[in-house]
Amino acid sequence: MAAGLLAVGVVAWFTALCAFDIRHRRLPNALTVPGAVAVLCGAAVAGRGWPALAGAAALLAVYLLVHLAAPAGLGAGDVKLAPGLGGLTGAFGVDVWMLAAVGAPLLTGLLAVAALARGRSDPVPHGPSMCVSASLAIAAAW
Numbered sequence: 001m002a003a004g005l006l007a008v009g010v011v012a013w014f015t016a017l018c019a020f021d022i023r024h025r026r027l028p029n030a031l032t033v034p035g036a037v038a039v040l041c042g043a044a045v046a047g048r049g050w051p052a053l054a055g056a057a058a059l060l061a062v063y064l065l066v067h068l069a070a071p072a073g074l075g076a077g078d079v080k081l082a083p084g085l086g087g088l089t090g091a092f093g094v095d096v097w098m099l100a101a102v103g104a105p106l107l108t109g110l111l112a113v114a115a116l117a118r119g120r121s122d123p124v125p126h127g128p129s130m131c132v133s134a135s136l137a138i139a140a141a142w
Helices: 001-025 028-044 049-069 077-091 094-117 126-141
Strands: none
Touching: 001 028, 001 077, 001 126, 028 049, 028 077, 049 077, 049 094, 077 094, 077 126, 094 126
16 A cells, blocks of 8 residues: 555656646756655665665766756756656666666657657757656566
8 A cells, every 4th residue: 555655646746747847848846856855765764775875876967967068958957856766766676777767868859859850849848758767667667
């Protein structure tokens, strides 16, 4: 039952993140930071604190480096979402973390190519791809 409640919480968090990013093209601190804290605390309680912390730190490092190299290409909100998603997927193992980490930019790239093919040139928000990729990676692990 606890796992079901946690899953509902994660789905609600992902839904709020995706809706906000699609509508406003940004991810607010009010969603990213508390989500990361909740994920890391939940993982610690479940006995997966160290893998979650490692996943959070690794994905934060990757996203921060990309943001610093190309700030127009990856927003600060995506960087702040990285620890939460890295922690969540890291708690499930390196394979899940890697699948989510690689899947998110691939999904955003595919969406951007599809938008260009339809004649649209506005930026594609990356947060939804991060959430969908993490969801699919976790579902594949289950």
